[in-house]
Amino acid sequence: MTRMAATLRGAAPFAALVLVWALVTRAGLVPPLFLPPPGDVARAAWEMARDGSLWVNTLASLGRVLLGLAAGVPLAVALGVVVGLNRRLAPVVEPVIGFFNALSGIAWLPLAITWFGLGWWSVTFIMFNTIFFLVFFNTLVGVRTVPRIFEHAVRTMGGSRRHVILQVLIPGALPSIVTGIRMSIGFGWRAVIAAEMIATSTGLGFLIFNAANFHQSDAILVGIAVIGVLWLLTDRLVLQPLERRTIERWGLVSTAP
Amino acid sequence: MTPRVETAALGLGVLGAALGAWSLAAATLPLPDYYLPPPTAVLGALTDLTAKGILPTYVARSLERILLAAVTGLLVGVPIGLVLGMSGRVSQFCYPLLNFFQSVSGIAWLPLMLVWFGFGERTILVAVNYTVLFPLIFNTLLGVRSVPRLYVNALRTMGAPRWRIVTDVLVPGALPGIATGLRLGLAYGWRALIAAEMLVGAQGLGYMIFNAQSFHQTARIMLGMGMIGVLWVVLDYFLLRPLEDATIARWGLVQR
Numbered sequence: 413m414t415r416m417a418a419t420l421r422g423a424a425p426f427a428a429l430v431l432v433w434a435l436v437t438r439a440g441l442v443p444p445l446f447l448p449p450p451g452d453v454a455r456a457a458w459e460m461a462r463d464g465s466l467w468v469n470t471l472a473s474l475g476r477v478l479l480g481l482a483a484g485v486p487l488a489v490a491l492g493v494v495v496g497l498n499r500r501l502a503p504v505v506e507p508v509i510g511f512f513n514a515l516s517g518i519a520w521l522p523l524a525i526t527w528f529g530l531g532w533w534s535v536t537f538i539m540f541n542t543i544f545f546l547v548f549f550n551t552l553v554g555v556r557t558v559p560r561i562f563e564h565a566v567r568t569m570g571g572s573r574r575h576v577i578l579q580v581l582i583p584g585a586l587p588s589i590v591t592g593i594r595m596s597i598g599f600g601w602r603a604v605i606a607a608e609m610i611a612t613s614t615g616l617g618f619l620i621f622n623a624a625n626f627h628q629s630d631a632i633l634v635g636i637a638v639i640g641v642l643w644l645l646t647d648r649l650v651l652q653p654l655e656r657r658t659i660e661r662w663g664l665v666s667t668a669p
Numbered sequence: 670m671t672p673r674v675e676t677a678a679l680g681l682g683v684l685g686a687a688l689g690a691w692s693l694a695a696a697t698l699p700l701p702d703y704y705l706p707p708p709t710a711v712l713g714a715l716t717d718l719t720a721k722g723i724l725p726t727y728v729a730r731s732l733e734r735i736l737l738a739a740v741t742g743l744l745v746g747v748p749i750g751l752v753l754g755m756s757g758r759v760s761q762f763c764y765p766l767l768n769f770f771q772s773v774s775g776i777a778w779l780p781l782m783l784v785w786f787g788f789g790e791r792t793i794l795v796a797v798n799y800t801v802l803f804p805l806i807f808n809t810l811l812g813v814r815s816v817p818r819l820y821v822n823a824l825r826t827m828g829a830p831r832w833r834i835v836t837d838v839l840v841p842g843a844l845p846g847i848a849t850g851l852r853l854g855l856a857y858g859w860r861a862l863i864a865a866e867m868l869v870g871a872q873g874l875g876y877m878i879f880n881a882q883s884f885h886q887t888a889r890i891m892l893g894m895g896m897i898g899v900l901w902v903v904l905d906y907f908l909l910r911p912l913e914d915a916t917i918a919r920w921g922l923v924q925r
Contacts, residue, residue: 425766446785504680515898518864522882522890602774602857606864624780632781636773643772
């Protein structure tokens with residue numbers, strides 16, 4: 413299948429959805445306040461693109477996710493490897509991080525508001541928190557589940573501890589780390605939308621919640637569409653290539669050479 | 670000491686040290702009281718709110734909502750995923766749509782649902798059910814599609830009717846997908862529930878911690894967070910793990 417055909421095939425379901433949506437609203441089955449017709453939503457999108465509010469809020473949300481990743485991932489991977497190396501400490505720390513992992517995200521918001529006030533810091537803290545604990549947990553589990561026989565093999569052949577860490581533990585934990593990063597983007601993206609609704613006045617979450625206050629259903633649908641499309645693009649352009657470069661290259665998906 | 674006892678002892682030591690550091694920080698840091706209440710204040714909030722009956726009520730509300738979403742998801746989402754996944758063409762058509770709808774969490778739809786249903790129980794339930802449902806449909810579909818055609822053809826060759834292929838090949842083959850979908854859907858749904866309770870505010874743990882924030886009752890926030898974490902551990906232990914153990918772990922397919 414050519415690239416063009418693949419794109420068309422991917423777009424066809426959405427075209428069908430918009431068609432059904434147009435028919436339902438045109439037939440007057442639902443009031444426009446509940447579900448505005450696609451034309452209205454397109455017009456709202458055009459207006460929001462022209463006055464800049466669409467770009468400002470999209471960039472605000474994306475910026476928070478990127479900042480959370482830039483701060484959270486390196487710290488979480490480093491700590492995960494260090495704790496994972498300590499065979500006494502690791503079984504103690506793992507359930508603690510698992511607990512914070514279960515708690516991560518929006519549940520921290522009231523405490524974040526208490527500490528940092530409403531605004532930028534609180535939302536960014538939620539992002540960092542969500543990403544950090546998920547990646548930490550997955551790195552720790554990844555390092556701990558590398559079979560010790562590989563470590564013994566490197567040691568027997570005269571490898572140092574540094575060799576074991578760089579050649580065995582980190583590559584061995586990599587699939588788990590990549591899974592952690594993938595999940596953290598999924599959870600983080602949801603958390604940032606929810607946090608923006610409550611705690612700040614920029615971002616896509618704020619945009620749609622604010623639109624609800626004014627009963628602007630068309631603006632809400634523009635926001636929802638942008639949220640969904642951004643996720644599909646992230647998945648296609650970042651996450652899938654990341655997995656191809658790491659997990660598949662290490663022979664964990666395809667057959668061994 | 671056996672390693673197990675050693676781990677337990679070390680765990681107790683770490684827990685004690687953490688509680689000690691927390692108490693010390695709360696007592697000595699030059700911050701207003703509401704920034705960091707000591708562990709004893711959280712314990713006080715626990716006994717206080719339990720005695721008043723608020724905590725049990727709110728825990729029950731949140732649990733009811735998430736369990737309802739889990740049951741609805743299994744009864745509705747799994748059959749839909751199975752039916753869609755049975756045809757190659759249909760699943761290819763639905764895949765991008767399902768991927769889109771499962772990636773837009775229920776909380777993003779919440780503003781529109783507020784326009785539809787107003788501030789109330791219905792909005793919370795629809796948002797949480799939506800959040801649990803789509804990852805379940807999506808992953809069930811992926812599970813069905815991952816069943817090798819060989820098995821289907823093998824049964825066909827031996828003259829099995831269509832329903833035998835569904836019950837003996839497709840459903841068991843899709844179980845890892847269903848388990849993944851339930852785990853992911855419930856994890857997303859639990860967070861969406863907390864957020865929806867904060868925004869809509871009709872009882873529940875999310876409402877409790879959000880409301881406590883407006884009154885600077887930080888001990889109640891920490892208590893609520895603790896409960897949210899503990900309830901997830903309970904859900905994991907009593908719902909998700911038994912399901913995985915009874916199905917995919919038995920076939921050596923577990924992936925937690």
